[in-house]
Amino acid sequence: MNAVMGMLRPPDTVAVRRLVCGFLLALLRSKALHAASRQLAALLESVGAAAVDAAAAAPAPAEGPAASLYVHKYVASSLPALVYTITFTACSLAMSSSPDDEPQQRELCAELVAVLEGSWLLEHTAQAVLLQACNPRALRDLVPETAGRVGLTTRTHMNLWRLHDHWSDDGEDANAAQLAARLRAVASGRCVQHVTRCIGLAVLCDADGGSAYGLPPEVLALLHTEQSPAGGEMSGLAVEQLRAMVCMMQLGDPAPPGRRGVLVLAMRVGWLAVTSARAQAAGEGGGGGIRAASGGESTTASLNGGGGPSRGSGSSPPAAVAAPEPRRSVPQEAVVPLAADALRAAWHYLSLPRAVAQAASAAAVTEAVDWWRLAVAVVDRAVPCSTGDAGMPDLFSVGESLAVAWGLLPGCDVLSLPAEPPPALAAALDGGLLRCLERLMRRGGRDPQRPEATLLQGLVQEVCQSQSVWSYLAPLLAYGEPRQAAALLATMRKLLRTCEPRVPGAGCLAPMPNLHDCILLAITCFLGDVKIAGVVEQAEVAAAAAPGDGPPSPASQQLLSLLSCAACEWLPELSQSLSHCILSKGTAIPGRLLTLLAWLPLLAGRCVVQPCTAADRRPPDDDAGGGASGGGAAPGQPGAVLRSLVAACCAVAAVFVEAAAVQAPAAAAAAGPSGTTAAAAPAAPPLPWRPGLLREAAAGLRSCGDQDMAAHAEGLAAYLELGGDGACEALRQAPPPPGPLVSALPSPTEARRLLPGRCANPRCANLAGDSEADLTLKACAGCGAVDYCCRPCQTAHWRAGHKGECGRMRGNGGR
Template structure:
């Protein structure tokens, strides 16, 4: 049928009819008759509906069991014949000349609805970007002067009606357009939508959004477009909230769906109410994405009205991502929010390979902080930890899908690329309000702890921490490293609050994940494990871990011991926490936190390299592209440790550990270095340096075989190749942000004191993610000693059983508690 409509020239015939009617109205010397207007409207609707349904058929052809593609042909025919342009011209003439009357007003409303649907279908139809003719035709249809004007008119009238109600719709249209009175007569006539319902307003708002697309030729005045899109987004949400509250007042309790998260979300509306609610959610989402496209098109730094609109865009994102807006069944909208959020975060780092910290926050960072970017990100983190398969987890899961860049990055890049990563949050951590920043850092640590112990949160926790830590080890040119100043010093304090826990947590995740499963089931996937290892080995390489030493429970974690640590809430935290603090657990997530550098991280590095070697050697081609970042860090670490700590490497081999270095695995890494790292674009090491690294790795493999055969006395190592280190130092010497911050890191307790932060929960294994934020968390003091504070009864009981009972002075019970 669709092909038949195209063959029989139905689109050109409809376009000629509409053009003749529009010409007749334009050339008429008097007011048209009611019969003429009714006939014109009766012809307008089916012509527009034909175009809409042809495009819908093309979208749904797979469900209909056909591979016939007609979308491009339809778009080209509409552009060649001017179907939508003539329809818009006729509609605008009818709005100005049509006699008033209830029946005609309703018919005019149906015409508005049909035109809005046709315009939106064209705007949203997927066209292969390689098809230049169809792409040009699509933009030509949307940018037609009458079509675009009509989309603006019907959208502005809908916006005025949503904001002011039916009686005030016409009078408010001018204000919606940005002026004190209607800018053209087209906005005066108000149609009626009684037969179609309130749902007809949403397609008209979507038409307004499409007409404001910054990709269209001659884009609208930027501040006006931003202002209108913000009003559309918030108006759609207000309409949805009002309808939901009205439905709830009929007997349901509307107070259960607070800002806490998807676990507290009321069931979405049913039937027609569900359709209308979903339509309004889509409008708000499309307004948000259009806003981010406009902001991306503006040269930074943002100023004036654009800066205020950026802050409001963050507020709109937070409003759209409320569970009361996007309840169950809206995961697709959450997934599509990812690109918009990432574009806003990317703007916080004007240059993707540079991190500088001037005295005042850059405009995009200031807008993000004012708009609540950190509270939004923290809320998503906490809800993802509470409900790993829930709604917020869908958004963060899209972020986590890009974690492979950590493991797959080139050997050593000339500069760090922070675009499309959580590394863009570092400026927010540097300039944010200390209490909110510390709350985000603590929530990230708790989400990581849930991943490592309970198997909850999926890959989100490790992905977040890896991407935040990667910029600390990636090289920056000397002039790119932020000069010493108060902002960078405060970033050092902020990172001191949670850096030790983050790193120790990643070690534990690697240990648990290598076993395949944890107490909560499958913990992470191969890309996440590889990225965790690559990040940790990079940290060991950087100046951040210089001077770290001693023993730690992290070694037991790599050997598989962390799976037994912290089972349930009553367990104690392995690694930094139980091993480094006093009997009261001054490490971990207590008020003191984990120390920095975390004890034992350097000691466990030898075994971590063995684990990485084992994983890389067992990797098959079916696993996907080679993780060059992990290969690079493993090779560099193996050469360095074989030269500087040969006794530990040899002792590990003699211990029978599964992570003992195997000569075949070292040679496999050497081959990977020569196979891929020397030719990857963006690699900063010279080819001769890469070749020298491969030779050095083969020498390490020979030394391992000699040790296995009992040759050479204990302590014999592999002399480092000066060419390797000269090439490496030429790129990374004193050029990482981590190296610049290393001298400004202090113990967590001291960092909290300097930042003026209140104490945290005293339970070192606290993984409580209830509520939206750690900020303002109400602690209850131990009723016996009055020194320890807890966020919940579970943490108090677990800490009591885990050692606080003895430190507190004994007793037979958990003791009382009092609010602090």
């Protein structure tokens, strides 16, 4: 076996990889592991029987080890080492192979799984470890070799997890998915799962001092292989044993110790990572603690007895106490990987995601709230521990864990949200997600090289892949604490100002090179995913759901206010970003352009309609025209940009026509009794478009078969050529009638009241602190009429023109 293991050293070239792969295939097909597994099973059975007989006869202590020397040497060194080496080599080949090598690597993995399925080798080796742990008297003289066997077992299990993770990533390949399912089945054996949890629990109890759930101290001592002094950091092997426990949890069934028991173990591991990060920050002068229960059964007990915080506050319940410092901490480089694994494992065993949406029990929601508090603590304390590029996959994993689907019922749009949030969303808000997202953005914005920026990219990318930015963010805004929701929008606006905009990759799923592009993508997708046309089309569904035509629910009203606020905060920044791209690159990003064009008819319509009434929310006969969704889906449709452009121009021109119609009677009324005009009637403001370009757009639309919009473009061109004469009626008929969203949006002034404190510097980009709502504003020392968040903002505003205004205000007495 030593010769075999020597040949299976990690391959480092293509030729060696193929040679090793061929050798492994031959070894697996030789049935050697089947024979070894049968021998091991027979030896374990004989040792077990001998131990029972020896216990009944009460032999001398020396007789036990002599009887089991052969099996122990065989189990402790040769066979586990070979199994580990084979699985490790298979992992190395799979992770480093090129697309050309994939068929051979898949064949190798399939052969390995078949051997493990047919030989029961993993179960037998796990049984050997358990036999050693459960019979310490019979094998006490051979304990020094236990550490090596436990370490090999742990590493073999981690190799299985990595292989499963590798093949399950290719979700579109049915063969890869089947291979991942077979790996899951192999790893879910009772002995494999039990020994992994026992080994991990031994490390966990040593680190956090928590309950062993009835596992005898002598068994813990045999399974715990830690050699470092108490009070310091745990070894790399101990960390790997914890990771193996929480990773393998995701592959097995929960019994024993049951779903709740496995969930508690995963939560304890997550809190250990958080408290280790806190201890390291305190040791480095970071200071500060977190308010959270330390996980486990006490957390649930305390939460079940209390009323809980207000939704979206993000604070811990009154019964929660500061988590104690660990007796042995996780090394800094392992904090985020361990926390990411623990979050995934704990989510896997929450009952809420599998519950019927509105039928979730209070206990299920409480468990989910606990999970979100842990996730928020991981972001706050553990994530800053990540250093270098090696931790990027784990940061992405934490970000992906936050990208949860909220379970809103199909057909719910802006105007017909239910009064109460779904349980999954309520748990996230009570756990502090809304404030956590803003903290992520502000920390990443202050330093785009921080790990928070990487985590945020993982979150946005997962949201774009699995759902949409609108379906993720809009429910948080609708049901979250209003001030926190408005603060999040303001922070996102500031992030658009922190970096020079660049032309991002095409489409939502392209890699995002920096935080600015990530936020730009999220904002563009959010505004595009409002689906202006879609909201109108769904109004019929909403009307059917609420035949009484009552007012929108409080959640709908809050979302409408925040949507109006988002338009005021983000659209000017998007417009400037788009202008920068056009001027510097000579091109426009289609998705961003379509989003801006889609909003212009809505905003123009908002200028000429009255506030929404119940009757206004009936579905119109036509759609809103020019709608864009997804921030980049429409560019592939011929003429989409031209159609949206002409629709936007017509809508804006209609506002000018309306303004001129209002000004004319006012001018006539201003005429004197003799009929002389007291003041010349103001002319309609000129529209800055060239008729020739509109006629070119009309030609392009006709070539795409859109005759109606081409006629609108021709009509607008004629209106411009005639200086506003003779085409007003046709222009008024060009845009579609305003939809329900137009009349439902509140005014910008009303929307901005959600966050009354605002720096007077219009280009403020101050991202200090964890929330915009927490910024301290100070009044201008000169006039006292405006407020600033910092000295640089006051200086910038002074130079931008407040100097003169401040003097005039002082002359008039200021405030």
